[in-house]
Amino acid sequence: MQPIVSISNLSKTYASGFQALKAIDLDIVSGEIFALLGPNGAGKTTLISIVCGLVTASDGTVTAGGHDIVRDYRAARSLIGLVPQELTTDAFETVWATVNLSRGLFGKRKDHTLVEKLLKQLSLWDKKDQKIVTLSGGMKRRLMIAKALAHEPRILFLDEPTAGVDVELRRDMWDLVRGLRDDGVTVILTTHYIEEAEEMADRIGVINNGELILVEDKNELMRKLxxxxxxxxxxxxxxxxxxxxxxxxxxxxxxxxxxxxxxxxxxxxxxxxxxxxxxxxxxxxxxxxxxxxxxxxxxxxxxxxxxx
Missing domain, CATH: 3.30.70 (Alpha-Beta Plaits)
Incomplete structure (x- = not known):
């Protein structure tokens, strides 16, 4: 089976000389939940940012759905949804308008039924007419997920998706992610909540000091180590x-x-x-x-x- 995301010899060195990534090789299979674990500064966000087209790699190649993210960036980017670690939204826009705009940015036709479904799944429906500035941190995090899913991506990157979210809502979001996986969406997440990876992931990758030190099936990893x-x-x-x-x-x-x-x-x-x-x-x-x-x-x- 051809991987839906293929990363080959990927490196990133910043102008300061700091090498954030060192020759990363990684294939991610369609329809899996892949958890990328590592301490602060290990290179997790840099790796995700390169795949999503936000940071330029120093060396190596990345394909998404068979499309090179540099040469065929439009096709590759249309397959990807990203929930970034930082909350970046127009504070004075409404929840409903923000999610619909995110869909439109990818050239998708209006689909109010889909947007309503997303907001209900994320417990945001009763907040649809509120301005984002009035939302709690946890609600803003859920809104970022709704925005990322608005254009129906086949690959979803979640960078610390449940940071600042209470335990009950975190479990609701886990159920949502599993449902996406069951619908064929490939999910790549980074998390500081190790129990999140243990609960949800099919495979685990561990990155440290810019190097991918292990990639293993979760159950096999726990059996072996x-x-x-x-x-x-x-x-x-x-x-x-x-x-x-x-x-x-x-x-x-x-x-x-x-x-x-x-x-x-x-x-x-x-x-x-x-x-x-x-x-x-x-x-x-x-x-x-x-x-x-x-x-x-x-x-x-x-x-x-x-x-x-």
């Missing part, structure tokens, strides 16, 4: 971990009543089976157990720390 901890609640406390169990990463609680085994998810079955066998041989019994798995946030923090 995640770690689990098995905690055993012992029948009788131990003074120390027996020498015969020294090959396992075992940690004994201060009161000796809990034994915790930490392991990576790839070695789950053989590791646990062997441990339980060896515990039985050592006459160590337990009355209960529970497991915990590392979150995407922990994996992300470790990846960024290792790449510094």
């Amino acid at each position: 995640g770690r689990k901890a098995l905690t055993l609640h012992l029948h009788e406390p131990l003074d120390a971990v027996p020498e015969g169990l020294g090959t396992y990463a075992l940690e004994l609680s201060g009161d000796g009543t809990e034994l915790t085994y930490t392991y990576d998810t790839q070695g789950e079955r053989t590791g646990i089976t062997a441990l339980l066998t060896d515990l039985s041989a050592a006459n160590i019994r337990f009355r209960d157990l529970h497991t915990e798995q590392s979150s995407l946030e922990e994996i992300f923090v470790n990846l960024v720390s290792d790449s510094r």
